Amino acid sequence: MTDLFEQGRLLISIPPPAFGQDLPDSTIFPISEQLVDVLDIGTARALATVMQVCAEQGTEVHGIARPEICTSDSMLAWLENQVGAFSDHLCLSSGQTVKIIPGKRNHLYLYDLHMRRKYEDFLLLCKRAPELVAQVVSQFNSALSLRGAPVAFRPTTIYVEPVRLEREPATSTLFEWWMTRSGQSELRAIEEADDVSFLKRDRAQTITYVGANSTALHSSAYVKLLARRLHHAFYYDELAILEIPPGAQEDRSGWASTLAGLLRSQGFKLPFLRTKSVLLAEGDILPWLLEQQGCDVELLCHFTDPIDRLFFPGPRAPKSIDIVADRSLLDREVYEDFLSTALTFRPLIHWTG
Structure with missing residues (x-):
């Protein structure tokens, strides 16, 4: 350089x-x-x-x-x-x-x-x-x-290679998430999260991971894609993990209810039964997930995500990365050249706007 x-x-x-x-x-x-x-x-x-x-x-x-x-x-x-x-x-x-x-x-x-x-x-x-x-x-x-x-x-x-700081804990609290008949979000902490029993060890497992991004949740294209991923996780026995933004951790249920409303606007409704198909996480557990054998991680991102979320210096990387990008704020050629420089493989970019 x-x-x-x-x-x-x-x-x-x-x-x-x-x-x-x-x-x-x-x-x-x-x-x-x-x-x-x-x-x-x-x-x-x-x-x-x-x-x-x-x-x-x-x-x-x-x-x-x-x-x-x-x-x-x-x-x-x-x-x-x-x-x-x-x-x-x-x-x-x-x-x-x-x-x-x-x-x-x-x-x-x-x-x-x-x-x-x-x-x-x-x-x-x-x-x-x-x-x-x-x-x-x-x-x-x-x-x-x-x-x-x-x-x-x-x-x-x-582009300069980002530094990933390990200030956050390696694991986090995970919550089951479902809806009550009255339309309220219910969350229950998974006490056994440390022994990763929520991961299915009897077969290869695909995990959709969604980082905390409040900007992305104002994009209808992003929410629509997220709704499709969650629907697939619920009905095809896979797993999706969504990070709770740090500012929402004092009112997890309120944030989850707002998110449920956004998803409902795209035709996806949370089921009324408890399930470990969609989990909410406090903290970034993506580096830890990538270390788990038998897990293929598919990452859903937005163009406003920090680049260090997409950079993986270790031996394991996500199976795929989907990025929702806005044409009104990006030059397509410049952005795609930027990603090709920063990433070791080509992500799937969903252009909107």
Whole structure:
């Protein structure tokens, strides 16, 4: 890979909410493994990925808390006096803000667009602050192409191999899911989940795995495909596992009832009997599932899923990956080239929009 950053130096800005209570004390701060440990998981994965490629290329890295203050020549001179001459600034973004340093090569790493509110905030930002997105020269591990914004958002796509952090537990709580006669969702924790008795060991088993993605659930094409997969699992004695989004774990039943309503709109109704054909999971158990012998995992994704969900460095990978992609937000050729670079096999892309 050719050097991504000029002058051997990169400044990285991190959204303040990602720090929690551990906000840096100064405008310029060191980027380290310890910093990765205190950030929320989405930001930490993105930062660890960038740190890895910078280490490989010998790039010096600094963190900057408020790049937006560097709008004058005097402030830019002060900044370069602190860190040395630089040409590149990378904004790690959940989608709610885009920070730029005028006159520099500004790059963007979006990592939370699978969260509906942040996805909508980013689209709104592109409409209301086109002068910001117009200064972004490249996007890391995404391939968005927004043609409807006041200024087209089509920065060059750069793929770097993602780092999968193992901060989450290797196993999670699993729940049976069914409907009551009154139309309410019922969930029951599977106490024996640790001994994986919900997996059928007497034959090869196909498992549909669906990651947590609240943006995807607003796509009728995605929900329709999900409904077909769940119908197949229920009536052909297979298994589907759906992740409960972290923000919904305090009201699992409410989230499950909302999801049941979305599925019902596509012609699929949950049965009134308890079954282990469709399970809900708290936490990402996909890496663990891929290690289980006798399981063929089929992954259902949305184009807003972080790329690390599709990247599998180990010996086992899913049997197949289906991705629902929106033509209004992606250039088909660019997106397919991006996936062919990132993945070891070609996924099935369902184009919509």
